[in-house]
Amino acid sequence: MIRRHLRRSAFFVLVAGLFAWLVFPLYYAFVTSLRSGSAIFRVSWLPDGADFSNYVRVFTEQPFGRNLLNSFLVATAVVAISLLLGVTAAFALGRVKFRGRGTLLVSILAVSMFPQVAVLSGLFEVIRTLRLYDNLIGLVLAYTLFTLPFTVWVLTTFMRDLPQEIEEAAILDGATPWQLVTRVFLPLLGPALVTTGLLAFIVAWNEFLFALTFTLSDRQRTVPVAIALISGGSQHELPWGNIMAACVVVTVPLIVLVLIFQRRLVAGLTAGAVKG
Amino acid sequence: MVSPARHNEGQRQRVRAAWLFLAPMLIVLALVALWPLLRTFYFSFTNASLVDLHGREGIGLGNYLAPVDGVWTGLFADPQWWRALWNTLVFALASVFLETVLGVLFALVLNVTFRGRSLMRAALLVPWAIPTVVSAKMWSWMLNDQFGIVNDGLMRLRMISEPVAWLADPTLSLWAIILVDVWKTTPFVALLVLAALQMLPKDCYDAAKVDGIPAWKVFFHVTLPLIRPALAVAVIFRFLDAMRMFDLAYVMTGSSDATMTVSVFARRQLVDFQDVGYGSAASTLLFLVIGLLTLLYLRAMRPDLSGARR
Known part of the structure; x- marks a missing residue:
């Protein structure tokens, strides 16, 4: 009896410890963001007062609102393009038998795995040739490198698992392949589209290396770059209050999104990985 | 009926x-x-510079290894390159190992x-959802040597007697970055392992319980072999991601030699020093190293990536 009790309490101590490990950094960023002036330099484990001046400064000392809008626009465009190209490609790869299909799937998977830095100089040249340097459209183009392969991959596995019967009737009625995709498959793919779209959004929202390299001016930056480049009077005087406020601002919408679509996201993550 | 000809x-x-x-x-x-x-492969054999990509000349293997006035130059003779490659390998192996162990622990608890x-x-x-740059900044603040909460907590617990410069001390900074990566990506491993755990047959566990076999034995002899395929996939995904790590090192320690990964090294050559040829050579080598390690791993582990299994 006592042993069972002990084991139960040990388990809950473990759970509490793991929980704290997961959420403490975000909690502490929030606590810090509400303190300013010299208060920041006294360590405080608990929130004391609510001073929102850091939040005001984040938006007034740099075009942070603009940066948020940039991130939002880029991520949305990336999602739209990836889903549009992904659905049609997934129909071809998941529902039609043709020579070279397996090779194609493996190559697409390989693209999602190679290091971004390996395409950095080549992509820089492409973007400059297309006159898209320091332009959000250039970033949208660059981000399809990450989002398109896994969108195609996940949607293909979803498409492949749908039963044969659903399209047979439509084919007998003389439906064209385009009609098959838009009328028969698209409605069935709803949940998969939400999942892959969200994953693509998060990837684009969080990306740093390309955003840092392919944009130059303050007003074209996305949020991760803006946060990384927030600096104070000197190198050793980083405005930590502002930085933490900015961190909270970018993270909260993501967390809300993730918690709402929790189940779908987990399903998509494990499908994307376990199945390839 | 549809005739065969029409079907064709x-x-x-x-x-x-x-x-x-x-x-x-x-x-x-x-x-x-x-x-x-x-193009990156091609640039690696030239002396292209970022300001003038067109005014380049082929220099053969000059960016890799070539004698110039009797001295070997190029990446293979550059100690900073070898340091970056070493850092990248240490980072990838240590973080993937820790993430896997911790990820399994999380998954077992959540099961x-x-x-x-x-x-x-x-x-x-x-x-998992927090942008990498944001996690880098949050942890940099927590690990701050003077005002950081990590030092404060450890000093209260009397585990250290004076503040530690986690990010400035070259023997510690790479490990600080590994810590942040483990924090950020353990959830991914945990979710994959959890998905595998939830598909395990319940009956063999019931049998083990009836026979009174201790839990740790059941874990090592039943659970671990059964979740091995899922672990193999999680490990390769994490490893490939860790080998190209850029954001954490760049944001937390800039271009310090102690933490410079190959991606940081390559971008520095490409953008800061405008040396597209040299940077491209570094990128090409990273690509080859990752490709080689991946092939070796796929040979050894044969993870099921085909999607035949659910």
């Missing part, structure tokens, strides 16, 4: 449509992946039914 015609039409549907995706991928990759499990599962998604 229909099939041909379908294949034609399939290629038409694939074309836009293939064109985009060729533009952002294949072509830039080939138990207890009050607050859904809260815990939601918390698991928090580090």
Whole structure:
């Protein structure tokens, strides 16, 4: 009896410890963001007062609102393009038998795995040739490198698992392949589209290396770059209050999104990985 | 009924449509992946510079290894390159190992039914969803040598007697970055392992319970072999991701030698020093190293990536 009790309490101590490990950094960023002036330099484990001046400064000392809008626009465009190209490609790869299909799937998977830095100089040249340097459209183009392969991959596995019967009737009625995709498959793919779209959004929202390299001016930056480049009077005087406020601002919408679509996201993550 | 001839015609039409549907995706991928990759390979044999990409000359293997006035130059003779490669390997191996162990622990805990499990599962998604740059900044602040809460906590617990410069001390900074990566990506491993755990047959566990076999034995002899395929996949995904790490090192320690990864090294050559040839050579080598290690791993582990298994 006592042993069972002990084991139960040990388990809950473990759970509490793991929980704290997961959420403490975000909690502490929030606590810090509400303190300013010299208060920041006294360590405080608990929130004391609510001073929102850091939040005001984040938006007034740099075009942070603009940066948020940039991130939002880029991520949305990336999602739209990836889903549009992904659905049609997934129909071809998941529902039609043709020579070279397996090779194609493996190559697409390989693209999602190679290091971004390996395409950095080549992509820089492409973007400059297309006159898209320091332009959000250039970033949208660059981000399809990450989002398109896994969108195609996940949607293909979803498409492949749908039963044969659903399209047979439509084919007998003389439906064209385009009609098959838009009328028969698209409605069935709803949940998969939400999942892959969200994953693509998060990837684009969080990306740093390309955003840092392919944009130059303050007003074209996305949020991760803006946060990384927030600096104070000197190198050793980083405005930590502002930085933490900015961190909270970018993270909260993501967390809300993730918690709402929790189940779908987990399903998509494990499908994307376990199945390839 | 559809006649065989018409069926054949229909099939041909379908294949034609399939290629038409694939074309836009293939064109985009060729533009952002294949072509830039080939150009990077090509640049690595030239002395191209960022300000003037066109005014380049072929210099053969000059960026890799070549004698100039009797001294070997190029990446293979550059100690900073070897340091960056070493850092990258240490980072990748250590972080993937720790993430796997911790990820399995998280998954085992979440596989138990207890009050607050859904809260815990939601918390698991928090580090995963936070942008890497944001996690880097949050942890830099927590690990701050003068005002950081980590030093404060450790001093209160009397585990250290004076503040530690986690990010400035060259023997510690790489480990600080590994810590942040482990925090950020353990959830991914945990979710994959949890998905595998939930598909395990319950009956062999019941049998083990009846026979009174201790839990740790059951774990090592039953659970671990059964989740091995899922672990193999999680490990390769994490490893490939860790080998190209850029954000954490760049944001937390800038271009310090102690933490410089190959990606940081390559970008520094490309952008800061404008040396596209040298940077491209470093990128090409990283690509080859990752490709080689991946092939070795796939040979050894044979993870099931085909999607045949659910």
